[in-house]
Amino acid sequence: MVLSWRRSRKSGRISAKKDAGVETPERIFTTPTHFLCPISLDLMKDPVTLSTGITYDRESIEKWVDSGNKTCPVTNQTLTNFDQIPNHAIRKMIQLWCVENKSQGIERIPTPRIPITKSDVSDICSNISISTARKDHSKCIELVNKVKRWMRESEKNRKCLIEGGVGDVLSTAFEFFTTVCINENDEVLSVILSALPSLFPISEEAQTKLVSVPSIRCMARYVKKEDPNSVLLLKELTVCKERNAITITHELLSIEEMEESLMKIVKLQLTPRATKAALTLIYQIITIYSSSSNSTRFANADFVSILIDLIVDSERSLCEMAMAVMDAICLFEVGRKRVKEHAMTMPVMVKKLLRVSGMATELSVSVIWRLCKNDEAGCCVEAIKLGCFQKLLVVLQVGCGGKTKEKVSELLKMMNQYRGKLECFDSTMNLKHINRPSF
Structure with missing residues (x-):
């Protein structure tokens, strides 16, 4: 005889009854209440404890705090700090309980990744700066890939990296490697390019480093290689400040076959973001220098099509x-x-x-x-x-x-x-x- 299970969200109770027409007593399966988040009333996937001693699911309490609340939802006490300490004991108990009740249709929750801290960001910024000064390509690539991995894990990690100034440090590294032999630094420059567009906004000082002539020409070189990240970075810089747009546009117009390269990026449609970024750059070239003969190169039948x-x-x-x-x-x-x-x-x-x-x-x-x-x-x-x-x-x-x-x-x-x-x-x-x- 087939049993169908159902879960009550608030109580965490799971019941099963026969599909047949004959009425039978329901078999009740109850989730331990201390495994449930006091806010969402769902099974906690990443339990964290606040300064008040109450444990919540990380996602739920973060939404609570981000909404401007400064008190503990359960005790209503004012939070002296917003530190969220992972409750490994509860998490392991929940995971063990899930395994024990696998036959009841309960899936084991995966071990969550702990968000990075300000200290982690500070350390990686310092290490990137050191590896850049030493021209240690392999170490620099390793660190940048670590930054990219952190960003992929969560949006909170990305915001933490931005606030910690990782984008500024990578901008300095990018300019540094463009001032020496570019061919020797091709791999490290490519990796930095792949990370920088996601680390905006950056400081004005960092923007200055990226809109220097060597930096722009290096990015243009990657545009010709059909690298979508180079187009994304140029676009991010142009929308930051009008002066950046003028400087970048002027420099791009001085580079041979740059217009053709941008049109090719649009034609290939590598990614929607890269296509839109290339169109943004083309629009700025045409409108800022509409009197230039270079702008008319975009007026060809293929591109209009x-x-x-x-x-x-x-x-x-x-x-x-x-x-x-x-x-x-x-x-x-x-x-x-x-x-x-x-x-x-x-x-x-x-x-x-x-x-x-x-x-x-x-x-x-x-x-x-x-x-x-x-x-x-x-x-x-x-x-x-x-x-x-x-x-x-x-x-x-x-x-x-x-x-x-x-x-x-x-x-x-x-x-x-x-x-x-x-x-x-x-x-x-x-x-x-x-x-x-x-x-």
């Missing part, structure tokens, strides 16, 4: 960034020409109106406005056929920013003179019916 695909198929933030780059490309004539030549541009821009987000709608309006303003008859007629006029009216009704509102009003005026002469297509049409051009 890649952007269209990203806008159609990507998640929201990546879609928005691709649309922002598309809008930036339309700032100059050759860019508008390439964007207009792509058969999918106008259908996609109209399709994305009111579909993705407020920002995506504003960017769609901006792209359509730039194209129609410079080729009123051709682009306006195409947009009207796709149902753009009706969608723009809705954009006005739901509300939009001041500049976007002006663009919408101007577009409606331009389109109105052609509207009566044309029959609009269904604005809900599926994009799969539009033939994609081959490049």
Whole structure:
């Protein structure tokens, strides 16, 4: 006869009864109350004891403290400190109890990893600095890999490493190894690059070390190697401070084939984060140096096609960034020409109106406005056929920013003179019916 078990969350009681229709007394299986967290009332996976002597599950008490509470949930006493001492005795008892009751469907809880302390962070910072000064590549790589392992274990570890200044120490190490023979330090630089993007924010002094000419050129070298971490680090630096963005953009423009390398990162889509980071850098290059001939290199048919695909198929933030780059490309004539030549541009821009987000709608309006303003008859007629006029009216009704509102009003005026002469297509049409051009 088959028995089905059920657990009561609050009492920790587990009962079993026959599946048959005949009523039988339930067999009660009770979890010891001192194994349950007083907050969640669940079996404790990582029991820790506070200064008040009460034991809680670490995750539950951390949420309690992080919410701004300064008292013990059980005793209501003010906590003199927030130290959480692992209760190994209770944990071992819980694990033993789980093993003994395995036949009742109880799984043994794994031994938890103890979070790192400020002392651990201080020690590793000191050791990284020493190994860097000694040019001890292998030791430095070992320590950085240890930092990465700690970060993977928990978000709390990562925050502790950031607060302890590990990012600053690694920034110093990175600059140091870029000032000597890069080829000899290739492995250690690559490992540091893989850790740094996750250790932001860093201090202004550390940022200064990473935006030095040798550091930027070293990162650019890894971009050409299609290393996603180099793009992520450059992007993190540019969003920290406007001066960083200008310095990095200026230096990247001076490096041969840098634009092509960034476009290749976008094309390969190594990771969503790296793709978005590369798009961010491209956007900054175009907008900061829009008058530079280098910026027009992004206005090529292949790259426009890649952007269209990203806008159609990507998640929201990546879609928005691709649309922002598309809008930036339309700032100059050759860019508008390439964007207009792509058969999918106008259908996609109209399709994305009111579909993705407020920002995506504003960017769609901006792209359509730039194209129609410079080729009123051709682009306006195409947009009207796709149902753009009706969608723009809705954009006005739901509300939009001041500049976007002006663009919408101007577009409606331009389109109105052609509207009566044309029959609009269904604005809900599926994009799969539009033939994609081959490049």
